[in-house]
Amino acid sequence: MTSEPAMTGLPRERSTGSVRGHAHAVVAVGLTLAVLLAGWALLADPTASGSAAMAGTLLLGTAGWAVGSVVVHPNAVRMAYGVTGVALLVLVTGLPGSLTAAADAGVLGYANANAALVEAAVAGLLVAAWWVTGRERQRLLAGCAVLTVVAFATGSRAGGFACALLMLTWWLVPHRGPAFWRALSAAVLVLGPATTVTLAATHEPGTSSVATSLLSEAxxxxxxxxxxxAAREPVTGIGAGDFAQESPVARSDPDLRWAHSAPLQVLAELGLVGLTLLAGLVAWMVWRLGRLSVFLAVLALQPMVDYVLSFAVVVAMYGVVLGAAATTAARLERAAAHHRD
Known part of the structure; x- marks a missing residue:
């Protein structure tokens, strides 16, 4: 698998004050949205059981993005290996349970969450592959292939397929411009939650359907x-972390304490205000990531139908690799413009 261009050999960039100012303004928009969402998690219902935890997780992801966007150049390979090391350390710490599909698998207590960390590692290696050529790139891609096998070994087919899809999109990215990938990513990020809402709204307990067969009745x-x-408290939500106590299905089984959909979890717990802030933040990320917004779309597939973003370490690792991807995407566009000239 090969792809060009790598980031090596680019001419020295000439940054004017106006360009820097525009870049800082764009970053400020994303930071403001992230802080507002974290603040709303605290303010919507300060007495909610998970308000501090949700706010902390959101801020941790924001910090991860900032770190990834800064350290990726000139340390892309080190950053990628660091993320991979964290993912593997989490898995090894939980052995032998981490490589099973059991509900208590691994140190995160959930096989799909373990696989989500592996997905972050694969994304990090692929981001780093844009900055190098030759054997270094080949080693990074080989590492992605190995980690894809590891993701399947955790018992998470969704995680394994996501890793494979990340590799496929990495190969396809140079063949289309940023507008195409932004549009495709936005479509995935809108249609995914819309589908879950439609299935939820039309669901009749106790009835069998294709959705319940593929995704489970629970x-x-x-x-x-x-x-x-969400209908009960449409504006402010029921409070961060309170879904586990308020949902009849969640109360029936501790393993079902989350909504198994990040957008629906936010809608139920933080209301329309929280969902609007989340949508704005995701839209900003799509714009900021450019052609690499497809990485965001792939990494978001599992959180649309699962609760992997309830684990702070997963959010942090996603933040790091996506922040690194944002910086990489900007350099890709400058490289493409240079080659056109």
Whole structure:
């Protein structure tokens, strides 16, 4: 698998004050949205059981983005290996349980969450592959292939397929411009949650359907509960972390304490205000990531139907690799413009 151009050999950039000012303004928009969302998690219902935890997780992801965007140049390979090391350390710490599909698998207590960390590692290696050529790039891509096998070994087919999809999109990215990838990513990020809402709204408990067969009856029932709770407190939500106590399905089994959908979890717990802030933040990320927004779309597939973003370490690692991807995407566009000239 090969792809060009790498980041080596680019001419020295000439940054004017106006360009720097525009870049800082764009970054400020994303930071403001992230801080507002974290603040809303605290303010919507200060007495909620998970308000501090949700706010902290959001800020941790924001910090991860900032770190990744700064350290990727000139340390892209080190950054990628660092993320991979964290992911593997989490897995090894939980052995032998981490490589199983059991509900208590690994140190995160959930096989899909372990696989999500592996996805972050694969994304990090692929981002680093844009900055190098030759054997260094080949080693990075080989590492992605090995980690894809590891993701399947955790018992998470979704995680394994996501890793494979990340590798495929890495190969396809140079063949289309940023407008195409932004549009595709936006479509995925809108249609995914819209589909879960539709399935939840039309779900009738106890009935069998294609959705319940593929996704499980419990998952679709949790989505339905999330909509019911959102209707009860549409503006502010029921409070961060309170889904586990308020959802009848969640109360029936500790393993079902989350809504198994990040957008529906936010809608139920933080209301329309929280969902609007989240949508704005995601839209900003799509714009900032340019052609590499497809990485965001792939990494978001699992959180749309699962609760992997409830783990702070997963959010932090996603933040690091996506921040690194944003810086890389900007350099890709400058490289493409240089080659056109």
């Amino acid at each position: 998952r679709v029932s949790l989505w339905s509960d999330a909509l019911d709770l």
